[in-house]
Amino acid sequence: MAQSDIHGPDPGTDSTVLKIGGLTKFFGGLRAVHNFDVEIKRGELVGLIGPNGAGKTTIFNMVTGIYPVSAGSIAYNGQEITDRPAHEITQLGIGRTFQKIRIFPNLTVLDNVRVAYHPHARYNLFDGVLRSRRFGQGEREMTERAQEFLAVFGMEHLQDTLASNLPYGAQRRLEIARALATEPDLLLLDEPAAGMNPREVVELMELIHFIRDRFDLTIFLIEHQMRVVMGICEWITVIDFGEIIARGTSKEIQNDPKVIEAYLGSQATRMVA
């Protein structure tokens, strides 16, 4: 039932999933993002890195419709989605997670995932209130699919736990599971490794590879620890102060003097040089 069954091309063909051009964001007089562009092809795993405050999350917030765009355009599978409401963008097939975990703390683990199925619910408000047969079927279907998802992430035994009572790592996994339950084609991960220890980071990187293969995803990933992206991303865009300063494979990026300067300051460039 994954989205990928519906959308044709296999990973590897060069169809563009996300195309951003000239994206700019002003907060009052502050230019947070300037003239950002990127083109992501189906099945790629692309990184977006930059120091704190470079504008990475702002870009994600514009792509997912949480912030209005000041200028520029965003196209998803060839369809213009600039300034569409966030819930419509999700329904089109862009899922995301947040840097600061945003699970639903007072809902159970199972309900956190079942919420994602609401736009596809096969019963309406009146079926729910009258407990019609359609309610029973629709609810059972949703529950089974949510349980399957939790099983993939090894969380099925936690289904009745309140999400706020989960340990940090499990909350991260729940957030990713929930984003995948919206049946996305493109998954935006905002600093998934934030606050994790080195061992958890290794597990997370394996998890990201695993979900990409299992759900045929295209992944766009933000990170500010270079080490994390270097390992998993096919190519990387680096931004600083809202502008693109470098782009390329992890090898190319690592040796780019502009990148070293952005991360370590100009002193370091001189030392390297």
Added chain:
Amino acid sequence: MKIRSLPTWLTATLFFLVVGVGFQIISSHGWLSGYWQQVIMLGTLMAISALGLNLKYGYAGLFALGHAAFYGIGAYSSALITKDWIVGWSGNPAGGLAGVLAIEVGFILAVVAISYFKIGHLRNLMRDKLSRWLTPFEASVLATVAMLLAGGLTIVVVGGGSGWLVRQGVLALVPPVLGALPIAMSQQVIFLLALLSGAVLAGLVGFLVGLPLLSLTYDYLCIATLGFGIITYVFFNNADKLIPTMKGARGMVNIPNLTTWPWVFACAAVALVVMRNFIYSSTGRAILSVRDDPIAAETMGINAFKFKTLAYALGCAYAGLAGALYAHLYSFLHPSNFTWLKSVDPFVMVVFGGVGSMTGTVLGAYTFELLLEGLRVLPAEFIDWRYVIYPLIVLAVMLFRPQGLMGNKEWGFLKLPKIAKKEHGQGEASAGMSKAEAQASEN
């Protein structure tokens, strides 16, 4: 222990039968004075109103203070309907019903028509077409004005037209049809219609108020809804200029005394079951998710604003139903019962019982009413100390049990339905299970 194994619907039915019939027996044998019967009925209808507020505040997280306004809208509109049928004020016994139904149908159809024509979208199309000849600013202004006119025309034609048709139809059809029934029965039918139209009108006004206000949060929403509460109060105070029989600040009198225990109890039972089924459905979960985190809910594909509006309007409809029952309990309505201060009462009930708990809300409503009336046993010179003692009790609860009596726990059939775990070999896997293990369990 045995009770727990009964199916939920059976537990609920048994509970309602025992309580409903039990109280009827007690009161018909005269074991409870008429005064205390009224207090219990007041507590029951306040429980309905508090359930509505719990939906807004506890489930949807909307800190809104205008609850008494909707309670008042339900009370006055239903009173106009029954008073016209039984006492008469407009000339035609169905005049009140015709008026309220005309407003409701006209309103609903106008909203449907406006959303059908997608006026916002049409405006953008027209602006883009016009910008070929005009500057963008001129095109935008012209398109907006044109669509405002079109929207206004739609409201007048569709809303006004259908409302007028409904009014004529009700005036012509209802008196002969209901007149054929025995008088007592026709009164009960009118009462049922009055309860429903009171609730629907309050819900529709809630929807209309919610459209501009619900993009606000927390204290801003509180102040804005407070403002609406004051507007409604001023309206009730001066309503005699519009409808003389509402009598404005002198208070509306001669409302038929139709609220009986079976009516109140049936309404409360239905309200409770509907609320439970609603909140434990996919729509309910969507509302809870919007409360917990509106931005995350949006990224789950949920239109946060739509669900806030739905919860708000439904909560207002509950207040309207409670108000309609209240109007026919004391047969007298005064604007002072619907000031914004009265909006605080259901708040106290919800917070006292436990925010986000139906059980707690109902318990809170009864505790509040019984406490306020129970303290009348005090000697006459201390009777005004009630308003010192009850706030002290509320203070004590907040200090020693800030989550309220029930917290967010539920009792009996109001509990979150248990979901069977999936039969799966890996049931005992640890919480810290890695992806590799997850993959292993998958294969």
